[in-house]
Amino acid sequence: MRSRLALLVGLLAAVTLALAAPAASLAVTPRTSLNDVEDEVMCVSCGIPLNIADSPQADRERAFINDQIALGKSKAQIKQLMVAEYGNRVIAQPNSKGFNITNWLIPLVVVVVLIAGVAIVLPRWRRTEISAELAGDDPADVPELDDEERRRIDEDLARYR
Numbered sequence: 001m002r003s004r005l006a007l008l009v010g011l012l013a014a015v016t017l018a019l020a021a022p023a024a025s026l027a028v029t030p031r032t033s034l035n036d037v038e039d040e041v042m043c044v045s046c047g048i049p050l051n052i053a054d055s056p057q058a059d060r061e062r063a064f065i066n067d068q069i070a071l072g073k074s075k076a077q078i079k080q081l082m083v084a085e086y087g088n089r090v091i092a093q094p095n096s097k098g099f100n101i102t103n104w105l106i107p108l109v110v111v112v113v114l115i116a117g118v119a120i121v122l123p124r125w126r127r128t129e130i131s132a133e134l135a136g137d138d139p140a141d142v143p144e145l146d147d148e149e150r151r152r153i154d155e156d157l158a159r160y161r
Helices: 002-028 034-038 056-070 075-086 098-137 147-159
Strands: none
Touching: 034 056, 034 075, 056 075
């Protein structure tokens, strides 16, 4: 009798755990939404993010995402299915493997080159500006005007008085 009771309690515990496990996994995993996926994929005909695209193709992609959400797929699974359906260009973020790594490196290289260029050119500009100011302060560097030039300058100044 005790063995049957122990077997019944064990069976009841196993059934309870089996029924509670899917509910616990659903509680931990948040449900995927259209907005969650839409901002990470592109409209393949427009070439812009799906969340701002307004075309028949964008509507078809949204319907595809909604169908997958209804089937209970996660965001990663939906993105994988979209790549299988529409190709790699549907993903908004380039992968970091192979040739696509240049999509990450080129902007970084451009920023570094620009900063280096400013760091090199700025001191030169300042030196040129300072030396020009110093050259203009020395009255010995100012050339003498002949009588004709003085007369023309005086006439020009007289017109503006």
